Amino acid sequence: MGVFLGSLHHAVRMVRQMGLKALLNGKTGMADDYSQASDSDDSAELFSPLHPVFADAPGSVNFRKLRKRLVRQTQEAIRAYGMVPDGRRPRWLVCLSGGKDSYTLLSVLLDLQWQGALPVDLLACNLDQGQPGFPKHILPEYFAKIGVPHRIITQDTYSVVTEKVPASNTYCSLCSRMRRGILYRVAREEGCEAVVLGHHRDDSLETFMLNFLFGGRLAAMPPKLVNDAGDLFVLRPLIGCAEDDIRKFAGLMQFPIIPCNLCGSQEGLQRMQIKSLLDDWEKRNPGRRQTMARALSHVRPSHLVDAELFDFAGLDLGAPGTKDDGL
Numbered sequence: 001m002g003v004f005l006g007s008l009h010h011a012v013r014m015v016r017q018m019g020l021k022a023l024l025n026g027k028t029g030m031a032d033d034y035s036q037a038s039d040s041d042d043s044a045e046l047f048s049p050l051h052p053v054f055a056d057a058p059g060s061v062n063f064r065k066l067r068k069r070l071v072r073q074t075q076e077a078i079r080a081y082g083m084v085p086d087g088r089r090p091r092w093l094v095c096l097s098g099g100k101d102s103y104t105l106l107s108v109l110l111d112l113q114w115q116g117a118l119p120v121d122l123l124a125c126n127l128d129q130g131q132p133g134f135p136k137h138i139l140p141e142y143f144a145k146i147g148v149p150h151r152i153i154t155q156d157t158y159s160v161v162t163e164k165v166p167a168s169n170t171y172c173s174l175c176s177r178m179r180r181g182i183l184y185r186v187a188r189e190e191g192c193e194a195v196v197l198g199h200h201r202d203d204s205l206e207t208f209m210l211n212f213l214f215g216g217r218l219a220a221m222p223p224k225l226v227n228d229a230g231d232l233f234v235l236r237p238l239i240g241c242a243e244d245d246i247r248k249f250a251g252l253m254q255f256p257i258i259p260c261n262l263c264g265s266q267e268g269l270q271r272m273q274i275k276s277l278l279d280d281w282e283k284r285n286p287g288r289r290q291t292m293a294r295a296l297s298h299v300r301p302s303h304l305v306d307a308e309l310f311d312f313a314g315l316d317l318g319a320p321g322t323k324d325d326g327l
Contacts, residue, residue: 050111050114051107051110051111051113051146052145053106053107053110053111053146053148054067054107054253055146056253056254057252057253058252063252066245066248066249066252067111067249069245070104070108070238070245070246070249071108071111071112073238073240073241074108074112074238074240074241075112075117075118076240077223077236077237077239077240078112078118078237080223081223081224081239082224083194083223083224083233083235083237084118084120089120089121090120090121090192090194091120091122091123091191091193091194092120092121092122092123092192092193092194092195092196092235093125093183093186093187093190093192093194094106094122094123094125094196095125095127095195095196095197095198096124096125096126096139096198097127097198097258097260098126098138098139098256098257099198099260100246100247100249100250100257101198101200101238101243101246102197102198103257104198104238104241104246104249104250104253104255105196105197105198105237105238106122106124106148107249107253108238109196109237110146110148123149123150123151123192124148124149124151125150125151125152125153125186126139126150126151126153127153127155127157127179127182127183128152128154128155129155129156129158129175130154130155130156130157130158131158132158134258135258138256138258139258140152142255142256151186151190153182153186157175157178157182160174160178161174161175183195184227184229184232187232188232192232193232194232194233194234194235195227195232195233195234195235196234196235196236196237197234197235197236198236198238199221199236199238199239200236200238200239200241200242200243200246201238201239201240201241201243201289202242202243202275202278202289203221203243204220204236204239204296205289205292205293206274206275206278207219207221208220208292208296209277209278210271214270218304220296221236221239222236223235223236223237223239240293242289242290300322302322303322
């Protein structure tokens with residue numbers, strides 16, 4: 001019996017290794033490749049031992065489908081936008097605020113890494129900004145529980161922001177700049193080439209609408225960019241994931257959520273107005289958000305009016321033109 005069990009264990013291990021090698025070699029025929037598995041296909045679970053982050057996760061079919069969808073969408077974004085370089089193993093600084101988005105980000109990246117589909121070293125990071133009543137113990141205890149390398153930075157930006165910005169104004173801009181500068185510094189200290197953030201599809205749409213309605217420009221949140229100094233990437237692997245899916249996932253995972261008592265406590269923010277507008281559109285016409293998100297990746301510069309983006313002056317007769325959708 002002992003010999004039989006040992007042989008069976010060896011066979012299972014070999015099958016899993018074959019699946020991981022296929023992933024690492026870029027093959028997509030294996031069930032472990034989440035981008036090829038549908039939400040209704042549970043075959044991937046046969047070769048998907050779970051990371052400890054999922055130790056207390058539900059075992060329901062609905063949860064498995066939700067988890068698979070988020071992982072697949074994240075993997076697709078990582079591939080489509082070239083977030084992982086060829087030929088070397090980078091290190092990423094994964095930023096956690098204690099909110100649903102960043103918890104989900106870390107869980108999904110750990111899932112992909114655990115499967116062998118993300119050849120990246122991950123360092124979780126939290127910035128304690130000195131907010132009154134901030135529960136300092138929650139994230140360190142969570143990181144220790146799931147066995148994730150991490151770093152906690154304590155720097156009082158809260159006092160600076162509340163001192164410099166009148167209570168009637170929004171704190172977001174100054175707070176964001178200060179936080180970004182600190183995270184860039186930590187990434188350099190830790191030898192990370194990328195700062196990884198938990199912004200999702202709906203964040204990108206809200207940013208697009210803010211720029212469109214209030215900023216006078218067409219711009220959203222990019223999935224990948226290089227910082228001003230040119231030495232770090234900023235990555236958003238959840239850019240294709242819906243906030244509603246993330247909210248459901250976080251609730252089912254029972255993450256120890258830390259509420260934001262700084263930006264989140266301010267009423268009347270333009271972003272909140274945009275979110276309410278999008279919610280209303282989605283309620284009236286289900287699927288509207290996804291349609292808008294698709295538009296962000298199907299841009300036709302020739303059908304806008306930016307002469308720096310498209311060479312209108314260089315157009316000439318004699319060659320086929322493009323369809324004028326405005327007629």
